[in-house]
Amino acid sequence: MGHVICAGLALLLCGISPAAAMAAGDERRSASPVSAACWRVEEFVVAQECSACTGFQMTVPECSPTGFVEQINCAGSKRAEFKSCRSALQDSRSFWHFVGSSLALAAGASILVLWRQRLLDRKALEKVRKQMESI
Numbered sequence: 001m002g003h004v005i006c007a008g009l010a011l012l013l014c015g016i017s018p019a020a021a022m023a024a025g026d027e028r029r030s031a032s033p034v035s036a037a038c039w040r041v042e043e044f045v046v047a048q049e050c051s052a053c054t055g056f057q058m059t060v061p062e063c064s065p066t067g068f069v070e071q072i073n074c075a076g077s078k079r080a081e082f083k084s085c086r087s088a089l090q091d092s093r094s095f096w097h098f099v100g101s102s103l104a105l106a107a108g109a110s111i112l113v114l115w116r117q118r119l120l121d122r123k124a125l126e127k128v129r130k131q132m133e134s135i
Helices: 002-014 018-029 088-133
Strands: 044-052 068-074 080-084
Touching: none
Parallel strands: none
Antiparallel strands: 044 068, 068 080
């Protein structure tokens, strides 16, 4: 499906013919499996658990999506590679930030509702008082 999107973008942005766009998609699919990450096609063992990227590791493309990386060893090709991963600590921190902001938003909305209700009650009482005075 991603190749169809890429082909569609090539058509829109570059004015490439549909046949040329599809041929470009086929070329990407027929890339040699040697250049593909071994963990995508083979079984692997995690050699080093997920940890924050060091300054030197930030040059590795696998570090940029999450800022965390784990080292893996592929069983078939015996290659050691890096794989982007998500930190449980980072996920936990993000969750609690979400919960805190949701609670703050709920408290703010509750205060606003109470303020508005009191304002409407005052207006209703004032209207009733004016009606009583006019009698």
